[in-house]
Amino acid sequence: MSAPRVRFAPSPTGELHIGGARTALFNYLFARGTGGVFVLRIDDTDLERSRDQYIDKLVASMKWLGLDWDEGPYSQSQRLEIYREEAEILISGKLAYHCFCTTEELESGREAAKKEGRTFLYPGTCRNLSPEKREKLLAEGQKPVVRLLTPDNGQTVVSDMVRGEVSFENSGLDDFIIMKSNGLPTYNFASIIDDLKMEITHVIRAEEHLSNTPRQQLCAMALGYKLPIFAHVPMILAPDRSKLSKRHGATSVEEFKDGGYLPEALINYIVLLGWSPGGEEEEIMSMDELAAKFSLDKVTKTAAIYDVTKLTWMNGNYIRDYPIDQLISEALPFYENIELVTRPLEDNEQAYLEKVVETVRERAKTLAELAQVSTYFYRDDYDYDQKGAAKHFQKEGVADLLRQAAGSLLKLSLFNAEAAEEKFNNLCEELDISKGRLIAPTRLALTGRMDGPGLFAIMEVLGREKTAARLFRAAEFIETEF
Numbered sequence: 001m002s003a004p005r006v007r008f009a010p011s012p013t014g015e016l017h018i019g020g021a022r023t024a025l026f027n028y029l030f031a032r033g034t035g036g037v038f039v040l041r042i043d044d045t046d047l048e049r050s051r052d053q054y055i056d057k058l059v060a061s062m063k064w065l066g067l068d069w070d071e072g073p074y075s076q077s078q079r080l081e082i083y084r085e086e087a088e089i090l091i092s093g094k095l096a097y098h099c100f101c102t103t104e105e106l107e108s109g110r111e112a113a114k115k116e117g118r119t120f121l122y123p124g125t126c127r128n129l130s131p132e133k134r135e136k137l138l139a140e141g142q143k144p145v146v147r148l149l150t151p152d153n154g155q156t157v158v159s160d161m162v163r164g165e166v167s168f169e170n171s172g173l174d175d176f177i178i179m180k181s182n183g184l185p186t187y188n189f190a191s192i193i194d195d196l197k198m199e200i201t202h203v204i205r206a207e208e209h210l211s212n213t214p215r216q217q218l219c220a221m222a223l224g225y226k227l228p229i230f231a232h233v234p235m236i237l238a239p240d241r242s243k244l245s246k247r248h249g250a251t252s253v254e255e256f257k258d259g260g261y262l263p264e265a266l267i268n269y270i271v272l273l274g275w276s277p278g279g280e281e282e283e284i285m286s287m288d289e290l291a292a293k294f295s296l297d298k299v300t301k302t303a304a305i306y307d308v309t310k311l312t313w314m315n316g317n318y319i320r321d322y323p324i325d326q327l328i329s330e331a332l333p334f335y336e337n338i339e340l341v342t343r344p345l346e347d348n349e350q351a352y353l354e355k356v357v358e359t360v361r362e363r364a365k366t367l368a369e370l371a372q373v374s375t376y377f378y379r380d381d382y383d384y385d386q387k388g389a390a391k392h393f394q395k396e397g398v399a400d401l402l403r404q405a406a407g408s409l410l411k412l413s414l415f416n417a418e419a420a421e422e423k424f425n426n427l428c429e430e431l432d433i434s435k436g437r438l439i440a441p442t443r444l445a446l447t448g449r450m451d452g453p454g455l456f457a458i459m460e461v462l463g464r465e466k467t468a469a470r471l472f473r474a475a476e477f478i479e480t481e482f
Helices: 018-034 052-065 080-092 103-115 131-139 187-197 207-223 253-258 263-271 287-293 308-321 324-337 347-363 367-372 386-393 398-410 417-431 435-447 455-462 464-481
Strands: 005-008 037-042 071-075 096-099 145-148 155-160 164-169 177-179 202-206 229-233
Touching (some): 005 018, 018 052, 018 229, 018 263, 018 287, 037 052, 052 253, 080 177, 080 207, 155 229, 177 187, 187 207, 202 207, 207 229, 324 347, 347 367, 398 464, 417 455, 435 464
Parallel strands (some): 037 071, 202 229
Antiparallel strands (some): 145 177, 155 164
């Protein structure tokens, strides 16, 4: 038995949407888990809306997500002769025909159907044109479309791995267009022809394409091809169960990347939109683990609900566990964006950045946030949190306490977190004060904030001189302002 062949076939009319990325991922995991082949195909026959820059963005997003393909990318726009040849086979076998009905005639039919409260279906006007009439119209220079001759009665049954058997009444399909008057194929025709010619065994795609499937099946059956296996995965809805759109926040892979999400986190999140490993509580899984566990029988029928809160939580988990060199590589653009660093980094700058990232990573949920919570390690001109200053800087004797702390730290020959903490403990004992009375204003003095990483870890990264200088600066601020 030959290996399964699956495909991801986006249209280059926009950036890679989270729904498209989920479809690509399901195909990728199915291929990797079964030893199959993953094909990338660009469905670009919609010339008015397709753009080369979107192809570049789609490919870049796929690569960033780690969804490497085995064949392609193929472009439908480079395969037009194949569709024309298949259409001619159908015409010569009298399974398809030229239609010369004008746009005005069809629009008139639609208006009449609308007034009568019924769905417009092409009435088959050109089904039985005589060869002589057809040749005459062609000689006059008219550009016909090509329509597939479909059954008037009965049903077309789609066997779907997710939804079971879904029946469509043939009377509701009409003789649909497979080739446009400009010589380009329609989506349904080009898509199924490519699937058949590329020997795709499993078509895994979004639920919205289910209504296209009976038409595609009829094309395949008319040409005598064996049908691929279909699997239509559930829609992704917004939290309010409406269609996911820009108003719900980021929806494209590029936006998530720019927002500071890691590719592994996005992969891990979107795979759970409509699929479950089944009875397992573990949600953080690597690509290899997902490929080993993924199967279509665990894909749900019900719509998946998009929840950016869960994605952000996952991203925070990945940030905490990411190898430090990879994390810095991914985070560096965000540090540059807020002008904390400039590439290329000197060795000492690289070493300092590593210390900073290791110190703050526990509390960051995105790479953008990682850079933001690092600012006080690079800048001395920060403001003090107003509520924190009102609570801790106004207490009697705080300025003197900060000066004493700075003086004690400057006496340390070995300056690290452990030594600084011991010095602070000794100072509190000598002065007979609680640790909180010294630690709270010290944190505010060093960072301008009331929360963050461990205080003594911050000191170690800043170093002895910078730590002491910030304590002296805060003492002067207190005496000036309060």
